Amino acid sequence: MKSVVSYPERGNYGKSNWRGNTSGLLIKDLIEFASQNTRTPLNSFLFVDACEGSGTSGDVCKELNCQYVGLDLHKGNDFTKDSILASLPREADTVFTHPPYAEMIQYSGKQWGNQLIESDLSNPKISKEEFLERSQLMLLNQRDATRTNGLYATLIGDMRKKGQFWSFQADYQNMMPKDELISVVIKMQHNCKSDNRTYGGSFIPILHEYLLIWKKKGASIYKVVWDNALRLKRSIASSWRNAIRLAFMKLGGKATLQEIYKEVEKIAGNLIKNNKNWQAKVRQQLQYHFRNVQRGVWAV
Ligand SMILES: C[S@@+](CC[C@H](N)C(=O)[O-])C[C@H]1O[C@@H](n2cnc3c(N)ncnc32)[C@H](O)[C@@H]1O
Numbered sequence: 151m152k153s154v155v156s157y158p159e160r161g162n163y164g165k166s167n168w169r170g171n172t173s174g175l176l177i178k179d180l181i182e183f184a185s186q187n188t189r190t191p192l193n194s195f196l197f198v199d200a201c202e203g204s205g206t207s208g209d210v211c212k213e214l215n216c217q218y219v220g221l222d223l224h225k226g227n228d229f230t231k232d233s234i235l236a237s238l239p240r241e242a243d244t245v246f247t248h249p250p251y252a253e254m255i256q257y258s259g260k261q262w263g264n265q266l267i268e269s270d271l272s273n274p275k276i277s278k279e280e281f282l283e284r285s286q287l288m289l290l291n292q293r294d295a296t297r298t299n300g301l302y303a304t305l306i307g308d309m310r311k312k313g314q315f316w317s318f319q320a321d322y323q324n325m326m327p328k329d330e331l332i333s334v335v336i337k338m339q340h341n342c343k344s345d346n347r348t349y350g351g352s353f354i355p356i357l358h359e360y361l362l363i364w365k366k367k368g369a370s371i372y373k374v375v376w377d378n379a380l381r382l383k384r385s386i387a388s389s390w391r392n393a394i395r396l397a398f399m400k401l402g403g404k405a406t407l408q409e410i411y412k413e414v415e416k417i418a419g420n421l422i423k424n425n426k427n428w429q430a431k432v433r434q435q436l437q438y439h440f441r442n443v444q445r446g447v448w449a450v
Contacts, residue, residue, distance in 0.1 A: 151181045153208075153362075156338035163213075164206030170255045172248055172305060176337060176361065177210040183217075184244040184301045187332075189363070192216045198242040200229045200292055201249055201271075224262045229288045234295035241297035247288055250306040251318065251359075253280045264265050278316060285318070288324040289372065293326070296366045305337070307359035317359040322389055326364055327374055332426055335361040390435050393418040395450065398440075404449040410436070 155176065163174025174442045177199075185192050195216040200206035202220035211218035211376045219238055221227035222383065227237060234245060250257055250272030259266035259271075266273060271284055289304065309316045323331060336358050369377075398405065398411035405413070414432055415422065422428035436448050 151183045151335065153333065154336045154338070155169070155394040156340075157177065158340050160341075161210035165204035168204030169261055170250070173340075175211045176305070177207050178214065180246065180303060180361065180363075181210065181214055181216060183242065184303075188243050188300055190243050195244075196238070196240065196242045196358070198245045198292075198295060200227070200233065200234050200239060200245060200247045200288070200295075203248065207246065215441070221260060223267060228269050229291050230271075230284045234291050238295060240294055242300060243297060244301045244303065245292040246294045247292055248303075249285060249288060251309050252278060252316070254307075254309055282318070282325075283322050285322065289322065289326055290371055293330075293364070293366055294371050298366055298368050301332075301363055301447045302363050303361060303363040305359060305361050307339070308356050310356065319362060322362055325378065327367070327369065327377065330364040330367055331362065332365045333361075334419045335363065337356055337361055387435075389418075389421060390431060391439055393421065394432060394435050394440065398448075398450045404443065404447065407433070407436075407446050407448065410448060428436050 155403070157173040157175040159175070160173040161175045161178075163177070164171050181192070181195065181197055185195050186189075187330070188195075192214050193216065195218070197207065197211050197216055197353070198219045198221070199250060200221045202208060202222045206342075208218050208220045218237075219242070221234065222235055223229075225235075229247070229350070235241065253272055253402050255261070256266070256270075256272045256274060258270040266275075268275075269284070271281065271288070276284075289302070292302045292304075304322060308318065308321055323334070337360070338358050339356070349400035368435050373449070393411065393414050399411050400413055401409055411429055411432060414428075418428075425431065439447045
């Protein structure tokens, strides 16, 4: 497998009429790579697809003669509520997901079943924030079901709707431990409904999706969640610092406390809206990271 892949043919796997299905050739390459990377021969390799859709992964595993467990909401397995690990005979060598790209294609009530299921990740009634929150649960769940030094991977695309562009893969990368990500593979898309449309050239059509691959280290699921929270806390602190640095840029590198407050108010409206003590926060950052050059005057 290379960092850019393209499979114009989907191979004889899964069902071609299942909207949003993926090429079995990608799954085959992923399993062969994972088997080598984890030094696990195919005949003792356990591959899990936690949203198997039309069964593409199952067909590939049959051909490769490796063990397989396929789960999906349409079989009653909800990766936002049910532990994936609890459905397995043992921790998997690789857990893969190919979730809906938000509401781009609706599954329950359209592709299968006769009503929309609330926890379906393609539920058009949930916000993108909610979609991402549930996606993180999916990723943590699949990581939890992966053995230490095994791989977990997800196939996800970008979305453009009503003039807004969502790069879900960027959010997905941010949600999981940075030191576990081992590859980002760009997969060209073929046979999409949009292939036959012509565009006026006012925006760039999306022709690819991403396969993100992580290798699980030993940390417990709770540590991963906690580390994420710490990372967010650090990113808030660095946002404060950068807001003040920007204020100094505007003010020529040296300013009074009142001038800094005024500028920060303009720059960081969102940060201070819900923080009654924001001026104390600015003073604290000034003390830590900037120079007090004379009474009430600060400099970078
Ligand atoms: C893009 S399709 C997967 C297609 C599959 N890779 C194939 O080749 O056929 C996404 C799947 O995610 C499933 N899904 C949506 N929400 C889910 C949830 N909360 N738990 C488990 N599966 C879910 C849908 O039922 C759908 O089958």
